[in-house]
Amino acid sequence: MGDQDKLLDEEALYAQALAELKAGNPRPGLWAKAFTESAGDESNSQALYIKLRVQLENERKQQEREAARAEAIESEQRKDADFFAVIEQLRLNGYEAKKSGNGWTIREPLGGRVKLSSDQALLAYAEGRVPVRPPSSVPPQKFASMSHTDAGLEAGSTLASAPTDEPAPSHPSQSHEGPSGVGGWLFLLVLGMLLLGPLLGVGRINADIMSAENQYPALKSIAKWSNLKTATWWTFLAIVAISVYGGWGLARGRDWSVVKRAKVVLWVAGPVGALIMDVIVPMATLGESNAGHAEFVGGLLASIIAAGIWTAYLSKSKRVHNTYGHPK
DSSP states (O other): OOHHHHHHHHHHHHHHHHHHHHTTOOOHHHHHHHHHHTTTOHHHHHHHHHHHHHHHHHHHHHHHHHHHHHHHHHHHHHHHHHHHHHHHHHHHTTOEEEEETTEEEEEOTTSOEEEESSHHHHHHHHBTTBOOOOTTOOOOGGGTTOOHHHHTTTSTTTSOSOOOSSBOOSSGGGTTSSOOSSOHHHHHHHHIIIIIHHHHHHHHHHHHHHHHHHHOGGGGGOHHHHHHHHHHHHHHHHHHHHHHHHHHHHHHOOSHHHHHHHHHHHHIIIIIHHHIIIIIHHHHHHSOOSTTSHHHHHHHHHHHHHHHHHHHHHHHBHHHHHHHOOOO
16 A cells, blocks of 8 residues: 555544544444543543544554455465475376476376476366365375385384294204394394384484475475374374384293284284374375375385294294293
8 A cells, every 4th residue: 555545544534533523423432531531621532532543443454454464375375285286196196297497397107298387387287187186185195105114113124134043943852952042133123123113213204204394385384284293103103112012022021922922013013003104094184095006005015024024933933932932
């Protein structure tokens, strides 16, 4: 608003206040304030009423302007979130979108390239090719690899090779021949469950969150994204507690019950945990998940294979049998 407009607007406010007084229809509360502060003097009360009335209107209009600015900012943030969701949908469907000046360069799944001149052109290109999310939707792409499985909670990803030690002897008289104690592959399994897996998981989740927020700054203002982060960390802590419980049993126990417990923990903190982290948590917070994506399926299969390898090791290893005795 220019200076001339401000003067005209203020002039109209003074005229309105004067008209209220001439019509004998001032605001009761405001007139009482002016009358009191003027010690009952009629002329001074009228002058003060006009001043207070204009002040009140100016403050109301200022509040309206601030509310309009806040609404405009919120609307822009919603548009940003919608735009980022479209780009993410393109990526999830095999497209690669790169910023090029004021426009975009799209590499299509079959190798073709398309140059687009603006953001609006990109939205038009995406329409009909990929599903477009509503404005407040949050892309969960960074959490496809945020599973504790990839982080190695059950030590399967850290220790990918198949541990064997020596197979357990079939004859009771030979049961104490060979290695015993928490060493060899058994030590690596315990270390993975107690320390390596949780540390790698923390690093991976934190890196994925930071990467997502650096790439899409608007995520920080979206409530669903905050809910997803909170649920992910709490779920991860629960899985870490289960993993530590199983690893501590192997480290301190010396009977077969801790081996049975560790086998259960490997599957709960492995494939079951992957399903919770990558399917249930995103579904509960975002209403969708990455369950159908190749990255998730590959991670889940790797988790199942790792849990199966370690389960077989605990069942067949001579060191395990010598350390914890035979199954009862």
